[in-house]
Amino acid sequence: MDLIGVLHLDELSHGLANLSMFPYFEMAHYIVSVMALREQPGALEVSRVSPLACWFSSMLFCFGGAVLSGIMLAEPPVAPLSNSTSVLMASIIWYLVFYCPMDLVYCCAALLPLRLVLSGMKEVTRTWKVLGGVTQAHSKYKDGLLVMIAIGWARGAGGGLISNFEQLVRGVWKPETNELLKMSYPTKITLIGAVLFALQQTHYLPLQKHHLMLVYTVFLVVNKSRMMLTGSSASPFATIESALYKTLFTGYSPYAALTGEVKKACIDNGATNGTASATKESGEKRSTGQQSPAKGQSSSLEAKEESENAATTSCKKTN
Amino acid sequence: MDLIGVLHLDELSHGLANLSMFPYFEMAHYIVSVMALREQPGALEVSRVSPLACWFSSMLFCFGGAVLSGIMLAEPPVAPLSNSTSVLMASIIWYLVFYCPMDLVYCCAALLPLRLVLSGMKEVTRTWKVLGGVTQAHSKYKDGLLVMIAIGWARGAGGGLISNFEQLVRGVWKPETNELLKMSYPTKITLIGAVLFALQQTHYLPLQKHHLMLVYTVFLVVNKSRMMLTGSSASPFATIESALYKTLFTGYSPYAALTGEVKKACIDNGATNGTASATKESGEKRSTGQQSPAKGQSSSLEAKEESENAATTSCKKTN
Amino acid sequence: MDLIGVLHLDELSHGLANLSMFPYFEMAHYIVSVMALREQPGALEVSRVSPLACWFSSMLFCFGGAVLSGIMLAEPPVAPLSNSTSVLMASIIWYLVFYCPMDLVYCCAALLPLRLVLSGMKEVTRTWKVLGGVTQAHSKYKDGLLVMIAIGWARGAGGGLISNFEQLVRGVWKPETNELLKMSYPTKITLIGAVLFALQQTHYLPLQKHHLMLVYTVFLVVNKSRMMLTGSSASPFATIESALYKTLFTGYSPYAALTGEVKKACIDNGATNGTASATKESGEKRSTGQQSPAKGQSSSLEAKEESENAATTSCKKTN
Numbered sequence: 001m002d003l004i005g006v007l008h009l010d011e012l013s014h015g016l017a018n019l020s021m022f023p024y025f026e027m028a029h030y031i032v033s034v035m036a037l038r039e040q041p042g043a044l045e046v047s048r049v050s051p052l053a054c055w056f057s058s059m060l061f062c063f064g065g066a067v068l069s070g071i072m073l074a075e076p077p078v079a080p081l082s083n084s085t086s087v088l089m090a091s092i093i094w095y096l097v098f099y100c101p102m103d104l105v106y107c108c109a110a111l112l113p114l115r116l117v118l119s120g121m122k123e124v125t126r127t128w129k130v131l132g133g134v135t136q137a138h139s140k141y142k143d144g145l146l147v148m149i150a151i152g153w154a155r156g157a158g159g160g161l162i163s164n165f166e167q168l169v170r171g172v173w174k175p176e177t178n179e180l181l182k183m184s185y186p187t188k189i190t191l192i193g194a195v196l197f198a199l200q201q202t203h204y205l206p207l208q209k210h211h212l213m214l215v216y217t218v219f220l221v222v223n224k225s226r227m228m229l230t231g232s233s234a235s236p237f238a239t240i241e242s243a244l245y246k247t248l249f250t251g252y253s254p255y256a257a258l259t260g261e262v263k264k265a266c267i268d269n270g271a272t273n274g275t276a277s278a279t280k281e282s283g284e285k286r287s288t289g290q291q292s293p294a295k296g297q298s299s300s301l302e303a304k305e306e307s308e309n310a311a312t313t314s315c316k317k318t319n
Numbered sequence: 320m321d322l323i324g325v326l327h328l329d330e331l332s333h334g335l336a337n338l339s340m341f342p343y344f345e346m347a348h349y350i351v352s353v354m355a356l357r358e359q360p361g362a363l364e365v366s367r368v369s370p371l372a373c374w375f376s377s378m379l380f381c382f383g384g385a386v387l388s389g390i391m392l393a394e395p396p397v398a399p400l401s402n403s404t405s406v407l408m409a410s411i412i413w414y415l416v417f418y419c420p421m422d423l424v425y426c427c428a429a430l431l432p433l434r435l436v437l438s439g440m441k442e443v444t445r446t447w448k449v450l451g452g453v454t455q456a457h458s459k460y461k462d463g464l465l466v467m468i469a470i471g472w473a474r475g476a477g478g479g480l481i482s483n484f485e486q487l488v489r490g491v492w493k494p495e496t497n498e499l500l501k502m503s504y505p506t507k508i509t510l511i512g513a514v515l516f517a518l519q520q521t522h523y524l525p526l527q528k529h530h531l532m533l534v535y536t537v538f539l540v541v542n543k544s545r546m547m548l549t550g551s552s553a554s555p556f557a558t559i560e561s562a563l564y565k566t567l568f569t570g571y572s573p574y575a576a577l578t579g580e581v582k583k584a585c586i587d588n589g590a591t592n593g594t595a596s597a598t599k600e601s602g603e604k605r606s607t608g609q610q611s612p613a614k615g616q617s618s619s620l621e622a623k624e625e626s627e628n629a630a631t632t633s634c635k636k637t638n
Numbered sequence: 639m640d641l642i643g644v645l646h647l648d649e650l651s652h653g654l655a656n657l658s659m660f661p662y663f664e665m666a667h668y669i670v671s672v673m674a675l676r677e678q679p680g681a682l683e684v685s686r687v688s689p690l691a692c693w694f695s696s697m698l699f700c701f702g703g704a705v706l707s708g709i710m711l712a713e714p715p716v717a718p719l720s721n722s723t724s725v726l727m728a729s730i731i732w733y734l735v736f737y738c739p740m741d742l743v744y745c746c747a748a749l750l751p752l753r754l755v756l757s758g759m760k761e762v763t764r765t766w767k768v769l770g771g772v773t774q775a776h777s778k779y780k781d782g783l784l785v786m787i788a789i790g791w792a793r794g795a796g797g798g799l800i801s802n803f804e805q806l807v808r809g810v811w812k813p814e815t816n817e818l819l820k821m822s823y824p825t826k827i828t829l830i831g832a833v834l835f836a837l838q839q840t841h842y843l844p845l846q847k848h849h850l851m852l853v854y855t856v857f858l859v860v861n862k863s864r865m866m867l868t869g870s871s872a873s874p875f876a877t878i879e880s881a882l883y884k885t886l887f888t889g890y891s892p893y894a895a896l897t898g899e900v901k902k903a904c905i906d907n908g909a910t911n912g913t914a915s916a917t918k919e920s921g922e923k924r925s926t927g928q929q930s931p932a933k934g935q936s937s938s939l940e941a942k943e944e945s946e947n948a949a950t951t952s953c954k955k956t957n
């Protein structure tokens with residue numbers, strides 16, 4: 001708290017907390033979201049074949065979080081449609097990004113400096129969305145820490161979490177990959193934000209809300225800018241994640257070796273054992289033509305991340 | 320209004336508006352819906368393997384609109400099941416259409432004159448369903464024009480809109496096609512109806528409700544009969560649609576040419592660009608064995624339309 | 639009633655009805671559910687690649703019924719998460735079953751005597767869940783016998799009914815099979831239970847609730863134990879089902895023959911007929927590489943059943 005006082009950050013955090021997302025930040029969110037859709041493989045083709053499916057997909061990119069959290073709390077998933085101004089704004093942006101003569105809007109917005117600003121502004125809306133989800137869940141489930149995390153996460157990263165069904169609208173179906181199997185950076189950072197805000201809301205985290213908002217927003221914006229400028233998709237948590245994973249989910253090395261031996265024994269003794277079939281299955285799957293989830297997802301998700309990073313460098317030479 | 324007065328249509332429209340859908344029109348809706356299911360490829364096989372899956376599919380064909388609009392408004396999707404009379408009626412019709420000895424019921428109902436009458440009556444129920452959906456949404460969202468359109472559409476064309484999931488019940492999965500990617504005629508006409516009724520409800524359309532009901536119903540019935548008699552699946556809006564599409568979604572021809580050139584420039588400059596990959600992707604997709612959504616859907620939807628039209632000519636020589 | 643009186647079963651049934659499921663029976667349910675997940679092909683691989691997807695899958699196995707019945711009644715599907723104690727307990731069990739050093743927990747629980755007890759206890763919770771679902775539906779829809787059956791069934795067999803979507807979390811997609819197309823034994827027995835409890839609730843079945851609970855629970859436990867001990871997956875209702883199926887869904891043999899002839903006539907007369915295409919389709923499907931639902935499902939479901947039965951014999955020699 002003292003550090004914040006010394007740096008005169010208290011006023012700044014109050015100012016940020018009172019910032020209105022409407023209209024500029026929301027608009028940036030819609031532009032970046034619709035551009036992300038446009039950069040999905042096959043999206044441009046769909047936009048020519050069926051503008052309606054393309055529009056619906058765009059709305060899921062823009063309002064996916066509200067739709068998903070609505071379903072999870074048994075509130076009408078059509079509710080976002082009732083906010084005419086937002087939908088109209090998102091629809092105009094969708095139209096301009098996909099169908100603007102000479103493709104001016106997309107090519108301009110894809111210029112690195114402009115895209116950097118828009119992406120930064122979009123990240124700011126994430127804080128508001130996560131906080132909104134946590135607060136909404138808190139008003140329904142007083143002590144439901146897990147519910148608050150789930151709703152905050154869904155609200156902030158909804159577009160990613162429902163991507164399987166968003167793709168289905170466009171006639172694409174990739175069951176072997178989803179955001180739970182291999183989380184992308186935005187999904188991860190949103191989950192961390194949801195945990196932090198839920199802990200703050202239940203007073204487990206001794207921080208004031210506007211301070212947490214400031215810290216989280218600054219982290220989001222700085223990190224997103226760094227990733228866009230360096231073109232790296234390396235998560236800043238890679239080391240922590242890896243350590244956590246090794247500690248919790250593989251056991252210490254001596255145990256791991258032992259586990260392996262026990263498992264081998266299990267396999268030798270029980271031929272029809274589920275453990276055995278699971279271990280050997282990668283080979284079988286390949287022979288039946290079905291892609292292993294672990295492999296399939298990584299390649300397709302990498303492609304998605306690449307396209308996101310690549311997009312920052314595209315179109316700039318044409319202007 | 321004057322024209323309506325002159326033609327003594329006011330009384331007629333009042334009479335129509337007071338018409339009860341229960342039981343005859345509803346029954347016609349169930350018969351035509353269950354027959355449409357039976358004519359889906361693979362449905363007869365499923366009816367032998369698992370009567371329960373077949374029954375559940377039939378209920379989705381009959382009550383799909385109510386289920387979908389229920390989910391969208393966060394009302395219990397099981398609600399249609401609580402109307403025992405309707406469910407019993409639909410179940411008896413399902414049983415007779417699929418399992419009647421000597422297949423008498425299906426073969427009779429498939430006779431062209433009878434099917435013409437039943438299809439006409441089913442179209443009448445569409446007006447009521449769309450209006451019901453719009454009214455229900457209006458009672459929840461006073462100014463939500465888009466919500467009213469969405470719910471009216473969902474209620475009137477629910478079976479089609481959830482067809483991916485209805486097929487999943489029968490073990491069929493066709494992700495490359497859905498009603499948003501390529502709308503069938505019933506889905507299109509229901510959307511237009513939902514727009515009209517929503518505009519009427521919000522007083523943007525200066526028409527009385529019962530007049531609109533009459534006009535819309537007559538259009539539905541006349542057009543359906545025309546399509547069944549001529550065996551044509553040509554939409555009456557094809558010209559308008561095409562003009563609208565050309566105006567809005569491709570740009571004027573000089574611009575279109577320019578857009579193409581700009582796009583080509585984009586592609587040349589940014590090799591990893593999303594635009595480029597999307598444009599070239601049809602070739603790649605074919606080589607990986609995945610069907611292009613644009614191609615795959617059209618063939619399967621045409622098959623569906625053909626089967627609907629063909630059905631009117633089948634079975635009649637056996638009686 | 640007299641028989642129950644003579645055997646002093648009245649007290650026993652009252653005692654059973656007052657039994658608390660928390661914590662021991664619930665814990666047994668979680669253990670058996672998580673072990674069933676672990677024995678799914680590919681689950682162990684997923685548990686290494688993405689612990690989060692594995693945890694989410696486990697929660698769907700443990701709380702699938704509550705989630706599904708929540709969605710069906712438009713109540714928040716996240717509600718189970720708000721019960722922190724249950725979620726914590728299920729999460730600890732998930733962790734121990736998947737990641738315990740030396741795989742001790744799984745190997746112990748998979749020992750036949752222990753697994754027999756745990757499975758028996760899990761079956762007891764089924765009675766409570768079905769009854770809970772029926773009661774909940776009864777409080778919303780007084781006369782909705784079908785709704786009560788549906789919700790009771792969903793609550794008791796939810797994990798199975800949503801298995802397609804649970805698999806999707808793990809990157810597996812098997813559209814050609816679902817519990818409606820080929821019901822497994824637990825789904826079947828839960829449906830029967832839901833029908834019985836719904837009939838009892840609406841007083842069509844002249845039995846007292848606690849007596850029905852006793853009878854149903856004993857049947858569940860005895861039958862499950864018999865199946866585990868003999869390793870047979872034969873349903874005790876096979877004969878009744880087969881008789882019912884032959885009576886209702888194929889017609890008597892003379893009719894069946896006639897139906898066949900009529901159908902043949904239909905096919906000959908209408909070449910584009912839906913009936914014809916449905917009958918011939920198995921051949922076409924095979925050539926396009928898509929598996930026939932009827933064939934595909936049986937093989938994959940048999941594999942699942944086998945793994946369930948096989949699991950009782952695995953790991954026991956390693957201890």
